[in-house]
Amino acid sequence: MTTAAVTLPGFRGRILTPGTPGYDRARRVRNARVDRRPALIARCADVDDVIAVLAHARTSGLPVAVRGGGANVAGWGTCDDGIVLDLGAMKRLDVDPLSRTAVAEPGLTWGEFDAATQEFGLAVPGPRNTDVGIAGHTLGGGVGDLSRQYGLTSDNVTFFELVTADGRHLRADAEHHPDLFWALRGGGGNYGVVTRFGFRLHPVRGVVAGALVHPASQTRTALRTARDWLARAPDAASLVAVAWTAPPLPFVPEHLHFERCAVLIPSWFGPPEQADEVLAPLRYGAARPIADGVTELPYAAYQRLLPSPPDFARQHVYNRGELLTELTDATLDGILGHWESAGPNFSVVLGALGGAISRAPAGPTAFTHRGAQWFVEICAQWYGTADSGEHLEPARTGWQALQDVADGPYVNLLPDPEPQWVRAAYGDATYARLAGLKDVWDPDNLFRFNANIPPLAAGAKETDR
Structure with missing residues (x-):
């Protein structure tokens, strides 16, 4: 197929087809394991372009993969022999510091979003990787270090504007299509192409945070201390812990570069003068870190503590997230035992939940x-x-070993597309409601390159319209 063979009436963006300059770069997502060749990549400039692309998909019968930031581990932002609807150029962001709200387009990354909102000392819960796009993260629920105070990213959405499978451009919020509004806050990209997000922002100027580095021999003690600390910590405190073979990052002592170790990164978003008392059990407790980088940081600097690898475009990735109500000694020992026996390319990340997430503030x-x-x-x-089975097998057996204790997988980190795992991510009741709404909004399953929820059989209709 050539560019000349493609006609999209009303389309103003850029079209890439096999053989055109930039096609090979544009077809890639942020996981080198995913190597697909779409027939057409449509880089949309605005909502009218989105409508034009979906019209072409309906008339041509080609499948559609929707791409925001392109960071999804399963590679849903591309497909073979279909259309990639690329939203990466749609980056408008309007921040209203008086109402503490923002209206954002789906091509933004979290680094771009945070830089703009931090000009006014505002933020919304977002991921720890600034290269992740706002769209997929938000639609899948969205977890971040501010979530213990302010809920999930999706809890802070006030409205969505989207284009549906039949080409309508509409708004979903608490008053307009409330069932669809419910579904978009966690149900992923199953219901349309979101072209604008309305966010509620919160005052966040800085944070007391930093890396506490422990040698491998202290990993169990350090993580048990962190678990017990979190159980008593205020909602303004959060934590991420990593057991890994350490890259040469600035906060890792040189003698531990490329060696196994554990890193705790606690954060305190409350009054800075209280930080020493709140974080003391982690800094001065049973497992004293060999490096302590805790300090007062601007929020945007904190979000860059764990950067993407410099050559991430060549990196193969398989990662899956599980949600746990409890992290018992037995569970923790099992996770760390698996880490110790796996190769150097295997790592474990533990992130704090609870707080406002449990209270469902929205x-x-x-x-x-x-x-x-x-x-x-x-x-x-x-x-x-x-x-590579050498690398895939430890990761797959790692999450499989957690199934007896896991509540379910986290839909934003679900590389396994089998229907039982999508259902497990939502539970039977929520899944059934989502499937009913799919039957209304996308009965032909046009939006299926995602953690897919197929429509119900005809007749099991919701009445959201």
Whole structure:
């Protein structure tokens, strides 16, 4: 197919097809394991372009993959022999510091979003990787270090504007299409192409945070201390912990570069003068860190503590997140035992949940497992052969070993597309409601390159319209 063979009436953006300059770069997502060749990449400039692309998909019968930031581990932002609807150029962001609100387009990354909102000392809960796009993260629920205070990213959405499978451009909020509004807050990209997000912002100027580095021999003690600390910590405190083979980051002592170790990164968003008291059990407790980088930081600087690898475009990734209500000694020992026996490309990330997430500050949404207190990410990252069993097997057996204690997987980190895992991410009742709404809004399953919820059989209709 050539560019000349493609006609999209009303389309003003850029079209890339096989053989055109930039096609090979544009078809890639942020996981080198995913190597797909779409027939057409449509880089949209505005909502009219989105409508034009979907019209072309309906008339041509081509499948559509929707791409925001392109960071989804399963590679849903591309497809073979179909259309990639690329939203990456749609980056408008309007911040109103008086009402503490923002209206954002889906091509923004969290780094871009945070830089703009921080000019006014405002933020919304977002991920720890600034290269992640706002769209997919928000639609899948969205977890971040501010979530213990302010809820999930999706809890802070006030409205969505989207284009539906039949080409309508509409608004979903608490008053307009409330069932669809419910579904979009956690149900992923199953219901349309979101072209604008309305966010509620919160005052966040800075944070007391930093890396506490422990040698491998102290990992169990350090993580048990962190678990016990979090159970008593105020909502303004949060934590991420990593057991890994350490890259040469500035906060890692040189003698631990490329060695196994554990890093705790606690954060305190409350009054800075209280930080020493709140964080003392982690800094001066049973497992004293060999490096302590805790300091007062601007929020945007904190978000960059764990950057993407410099050559992430070549990196193969398999990572899956599980949500746990409890992190018992037995569970923690099992996770760390697996880490110790796996190769150097295997890592474990534990993230703090609870607080406002459990209280559902925005009311009911499609994010189900609000009782979870911990997020556990099992991760393999490597170079070389894409489907290396040496690297994939430890990661797959790692999350499989958690199934007896996990509430369910986290839909934003679900590389396994089998229907049973999508259902587990939502639970039976929420899944059934989402499937009913899919039957209304996308009965032909046009939006299926995602953690897919197929429509119900005809007749099991919702009445949201």
